[in-house]
Amino acid sequence: MPITSRSFVRWNSFLFAIGLLALVVLIGATFWLIARTSDYADAALTARQVRADIADLKSLVQDAESSQRGFLLTANDSYLGPFELARQEIPSKLDSLRVYVTQEPALAEGMAALSTRINAKLDELSNTVALARAGRTQEALAIVDGGAGQKLMDEARDLFDTLIDGADRRFASSIAAQQDSANALNWVALAATGVILVVVGSAAWIVLNYTRDLASARVEIETLNTGLEEKVRERTVELGRANDEIQRFAYIVTHDLRAPLVNIMGFTSELETSIAPIKELVTGLEEEGREIGEAKLIVAEDLPEAIGFIRSSTRKMDGLINAILKLSREGRRPLKPERLELQPLLGSCVDVIQHQVNDAGGEVTLDIRVSHIVSDRMALEQIVGNMLDNAVKYSVQDRPLRIMVRALPTLVNFVTIEIEDNGRGIAEQDHERVFDLFRRSGTQDKAGEGIGLAHVRSSVRNLGGDITLESRLGEGTTFKINLPRDLRTVTRSNAA
Amino acid sequence: MNNEARAVTIVMVEDDEGHARLIEKNIRRAGVNNEIIPFTNGTDALNYMFGPDGSGEVSAGRHLLILLDLNLPDMTGIDILERVKANQHTKPAPVVVLTTTDDAREIQRCYELGANVYITKPVNYEGFANAIRQLGLFFSVMQVPQTL
Numbered sequence: 001m002p003i004t005s006r007s008f009v010r011w012n013s014f015l016f017a018i019g020l021l022a023l024v025v026l027i028g029a030t031f032w033l034i035a036r037t038s039d040y041a042d043a044a045l046t047a048r049q050v051r052a053d054i055a056d057l058k059s060l061v062q063d064a065e066s067s068q069r070g071f072l073l074t075a076n077d078s079y080l081g082p083f084e085l086a087r088q089e090i091p092s093k094l095d096s097l098r099v100y101v102t103q104e105p106a107l108a109e110g111m112a113a114l115s116t117r118i119n120a121k122l123d124e125l126s127n128t129v130a131l132a133r134a135g136r137t138q139e140a141l142a143i144v145d146g147g148a149g150q151k152l153m154d155e156a157r158d159l160f161d162t163l164i165d166g167a168d169r170r171f172a173s174s175i176a177a178q179q180d181s182a183n184a185l186n187w188v189a190l191a192a193t194g195v196i197l198v199v200v201g202s203a204a205w206i207v208l209n210y211t212r213d214l215a216s217a218r219v220e221i222e223t224l225n226t227g228l229e230e231k232v233r234e235r236t237v238e239l240g241r242a243n244d245e246i247q248r249f250a251y252i253v254t255h256d257l258r259a260p261l262v263n264i265m266g267f268t269s270e271l272e273t274s275i276a277p278i279k280e281l282v283t284g285l286e287e288e289g290r291e292i293g294e295a296k297l298i299v300a301e302d303l304p305e306a307i308g309f310i311r312s313s314t315r316k317m318d319g320l321i322n323a324i325l326k327l328s329r330e331g332r333r334p335l336k337p338e339r340l341e342l343q344p345l346l347g348s349c350v351d352v353i354q355h356q357v358n359d360a361g362g363e364v365t366l367d368i369r370v371s372h373i374v375s376d377r378m379a380l381e382q383i384v385g386n387m388l389d390n391a392v393k394y395s396v397q398d399r400p401l402r403i404m405v406r407a408l409p410t411l412v413n414f415v416t417i418e419i420e421d422n423g424r425g426i427a428e429q430d431h432e433r434v435f436d437l438f439r440r441s442g443t444q445d446k447a448g449e450g451i452g453l454a455h456v457r458s459s460v461r462n463l464g465g466d467i468t469l470e471s472r473l474g475e476g477t478t479f480k481i482n483l484p485r486d487l488r489t490v491t492r493s494n495a496a
Numbered sequence: 497m498n499n500e501a502r503a504v505t506i507v508m509v510e511d512d513e514g515h516a517r518l519i520e521k522n523i524r525r526a527g528v529n530n531e532i533i534p535f536t537n538g539t540d541a542l543n544y545m546f547g548p549d550g551s552g553e554v555s556a557g558r559h560l561l562i563l564l565d566l567n568l569p570d571m572t573g574i575d576i577l578e579r580v581k582a583n584q585h586t587k588p589a590p591v592v593v594l595t596t597t598d599d600a601r602e603i604q605r606c607y608e609l610g611a612n613v614y615i616t617k618p619v620n621y622e623g624f625a626n627a628i629r630q631l632g633l634f635f636s637v638m639q640v641p642q643t644l
Contacts, residue, residue, distance in 0.1 A: 251599075255567065258596040262617050263514030269625070270521070329599070 008210045012203055019199035026192030033185040037178050044174035050100045050107075051167035057093045058160040060086040061118055065153060068125045072132050072140055083129065087122060094118065107166045114159040117152050124149045243331075250328035254321045261314055261321070268310045275303050320438065323451040327437070327458055335376040335462065337487040342407050343368045345377070346417070349384040350405060353392050362401030364388075370407045370415045374486040379459045384417065386456050387479050391421035393446055396474075413485045414465075422476040431469055464490030504559040506532045509541040509576060510594070511568050515617070519563065519594070522628035530561075538571040542579065545586055552585035560589040566597055566606075574605065581610035592631060 064086035070079035094115055101111040124143065131140035143149070279299045285292050343366075350364050357364055388403065395401040404420040426434055430441035437454040460467045464484045471477035484490045506523070510516040516534050523532065535541035545562075547554035562580060566573035573593060580586045590612040597603075598616040606614050613634075615627050 255596050258617075259512050259515065259567070262596065263512065263518070266518040266625075267514065269622070270518075 005210075008206065011206050015199050015203045015206070019196055019203075022192050022195035022199065026188060026196075029188040029192075030185060033181050033188065037181040037185070040174045040178035040181060044171050044178065046100060046103070047167050047171035047174055050097065050104070051164055051171065053093060053097050053100070054160060054163045054167060057090065057097065057118070058157070058164075060090055060093065061121060061153075061156060064090070064122065064125055065149075068129055069144075071129060072137065072144065075132060075137065080129065083125065087126070090118060090122060104166070104170065107163060107170075110159055110163050110166065114156060114163065117156040117159060121149060121152045121156060124152065247328045247331045250324055251332075254325045254328070257321050258318075261318060264310065265314050268307055268314070271303075272307050275299060275307075319449055323437065323449055323455075326451070327455055330379075330455065330459060331462060335379065335487065337374050338377060339372055339374050340377055340380065341372050342370055342415075342417075345380065346384060346405055346407065349381060349388060350403075352385060353388045353403075356392055357401055357403065360395070360401055362395070362403070364403040364405065367404065367406045370409050373415050373483060374488060375463055375483060376487065379463055380483075383456050383459050383463075383481065384419070386452050387419045387481075390452060391419060391423060391477075393448075394423045394442075394477075395421065396424050410482065413489065415483050415485055417481040417483065418478055419481075420476065420478040425473040425475050425477050426469065426471040427473045431471065434469075435467070463487055504530050504561055506530050506561050506563060507541060507545065508532055508534045508563040509538065509568065509573065510534065510563065510565045511536050512565070515565070518625075519628055522625045523631070525625075526629040526631070538568045538573075538576050541576060545580065546583065552583040555583075555585045555589075560586065562589055562591045564591055564593050564595075564611075566593060566595040566602070574602075574609065577606060577609045577611055 063082040067079050067081065067083035067086070070076070071083065097111060098115070101107050128140040128143050128149075131137070131143070282292055282295050282299050286296060346366060346368060350366060354364060384405075388405075391403050392401065399422065402422045404418070406416075406418040406420070408416050408418065410416045424442060426441050433439045434441050435453050435457045436450075438450040439454075440448060440450040457467050460481055460483070464487060465482045467479060467481045469477055469479050506528075508516060508519065510519065513536065516536070520532055520534070533544065535544065542550075545555050545560070546552045564573045564576060568576075573595065577591055577593070580589065580591060587610075591610065592613040592615065593606045593611045594615045594617060596617050603614050613631070615631065617627075
C-alpha cells in the first residue's frame with residue numbers, strides 16, 4: 001500500500017512522540033531510581049554508623065564498669081582513667097544516637113530505655129567511685145554487691161544487643177532495597193531501550209517504505225510524462241494533418257466550384273450573343289407589321305436583365321472563390337523565417353501609404369522599441385500593409401488621419417505590433433466578426449469583399465501569433481498583432 | 497489552311513461537357529476546322545492514343561494535338577501527360593493543358609513533364625474565349641509533326 005505523505009507525517013510524528021515519551025520515562029525513572037538508590041545507600045550508611053556508635057557506647061559503658069571495679073579493688077586512681085573518659089563521652093554519644101534514632105522510630109523505644117539504664121548505671125558508678133574515694137570503700141562495695149548495678153548492666157546489654165540487631169537489620173534491608181533499585185533501574189533501562197529500538201525501527205521502516213514509494217512514484221511520473229509528451233506529439237501531428245486536410249479541402253472545393261462557374265459564365269455569354277440575331281429578327285418582324293406581342297420586351301429588356309444578374313452573381317461568386325483560394329494558398333505557402341529589422345520593414349510599409357495620408361493632411365508616427373524579430377518577411381509585410389490600408393480606407397472625413405505604429409516587447413518571447421488609427425472604429429458586437437471571412441462592419445460604403453482581416457488573422461496565426469483589436473465606434477481602432485520573436489521556435493514545436 | 501494542318505486531329509480530354517462544348521465552339525470560331533475527338537475520361541482517351549495493347553503504335557503516323565484537363569474522374573491529367581510524354585509514338589504530340597488550377601507548383605510540374613502550353617480557364621468568359629481563340633490561331637500556324 002503506498003504511503004501518502006499525510007499518513008507518513010502522522011505515523012512518524014506518532015512514533016517520534018512515543019520515542020520521546022519513552023526517553024522521558026527512562027530519564028525520569030533513572031533519576032528517581034538513582035535518588036532512591038542513594039537514599040538507600042545513605043540509610044545503610046546511617047545504619048552502620050548507628051551500629052558502630054551503639055557498639056562504641058557499649059564498650060564505653062563496659063569500660064566504665066571495668067574501670068570502677070578496678071578502682072574499687074585497688075583504690076588506685078590510674079584505674080579511673082577509662083571511667084572518666086566514658087563519663088565525658090557517653091552523653092555526647094547518647095545525644096548523637098538520639099538524633100539518629102529520630103529517623104528510626106522502631107529503635108526509639110529501645111534507645112530511650114537504654115538511655116535511662118546507662119544514665120542510671122553511670123549514676124551508680126559515679127556514686128560508688130565517690131564513696132570509695134571518700135574512703136568508704138565498704139559502702140561502695142555493698143552497693144555493687146547489692147546487684148542493682150549488675151541488673152542495670154544486664155538490661156543495658158540486652159538493649160545493646162537488640163539495638164545492634166535492629167541496626168543490622170536496617171543495614172541489610174537498605175542494602176537489599178539498594179539492590180532492588182539497581183535491578184529496577186536495569187529493567188527500566190532495558191524496557192526503554194526496547195521501546196526506543198522498536199520506535200526507531202518502525203520509523204526507519206516507514207521512512208524506507210516511503211522513500212521506496214517516492215522513488216517508484218517518480219519513475220511512474222517520468223513514465224507518464226514521457227507518455228504525455230508522446231501524446232502531445234501525436235495530437236500535434238493530428239492537428240497538423242487536420243489543418244492540412246482543411247486546406248486541401250478548401251483548395252479542392254474552390255476548384256470544383258470553379259468548373260461549373262466557367263460553364264455558367266460561358267453559356268451565359270453564348271446566350272448573350274444569341275440575343276442579337278433574335279432581336280434583329282423580332283425588329284424585322286415588327287417592321288413587317290406582324291403581331292409580336294411580348295417578344296419585343298423580352299428581347300429588349302428581360303433577357304439582358306436576366307443575363308446581367310447571372311453575370312454579376314457569377315462574378316461575385318468568382319471573387320469569393322478566389323478569396324478562399326487565396327487564403328488556402330497562403331496557408332500552404334512554406335514560411336521562410338529570417339531576421340527582420342523592424343524599423344526599416346515597418347517604415348517601408350508606411351511609405352506605401354504615406355503619400356495618400358499626407359495628401360489628406362494626416363500623419364503616420366512610428367514608435368519602434370524592438371530591433372528585430374525572426375519571421376516571414378512576405379507574410380509580415382502583407383499583414384502590416386493590410387492593416388495600414390484599412391486605416392486609410394476607413395478614416396473619417398472630418399478629422400485628419402492619425403496613424404500610430406508601435407512595436408513593443410511583450411511577455412518573454414513575444415513582440416506586439418500595434419496599429420492605432422483615429423478612424424471610424426468598429427462597433428463592439430463586430431469585434432470578433434470582422435475577422436470572419438466575407439464579414440464586414442459598419443456602413444458598407446467602401447469597396448471590399450470582407451477578406452482582408454480574415455486573411456490577416458490567418459497569416460498571423462500561421463506565424464505563430466494572434467491578432468486582437470480594441471475599438472470604440474467613431475473614435476478609432478487599435479489592432480494588436482502578437483508575434484513570437486522567433487518564428488523558428490514556434491514552427492519547431494509545431495513540427496515536433 | 498494547308499493539308500498538313502488539316503490532318504491534325506485534336507484529342508480533347510475534358511470531363512466537363514460544358515467546358516468541352518465551349519472549347520469546341522471557340523476553337524471553331526477561331527477558324528480551326530480540324531477534327532476534334534472528345535473524351536470525358538482518361539481511360540477512353542488513353543485507349544484511343546495507345547490502342548488496346550497500350551503500346552501506342554496506333555498513334556504512329558497520326559498528327560495529334562492533345563487538349564488536356566487536369567481534373568478527370570478516373571485519373572489526373574498529369575498521369576496522362578506522363579504517359580504521353582513517356583511513349584515514343586505519342587511523345588511528339590503537343591500537349592495543351594487547360595484547367596482551372598492556377599497553382600504555381602502544378603503548372604511547374606506540367607511543364608517539367610513536357611506540356612507545351614498551359615492555359616488557366618478564366619471564369620470570365622471573354623478571357624476564356626479569348627484564350628481559346630488564340631489557341632486556335634496558334635494551332636492554325638503550328639506545324640504539328642507526324643508522330644512516329
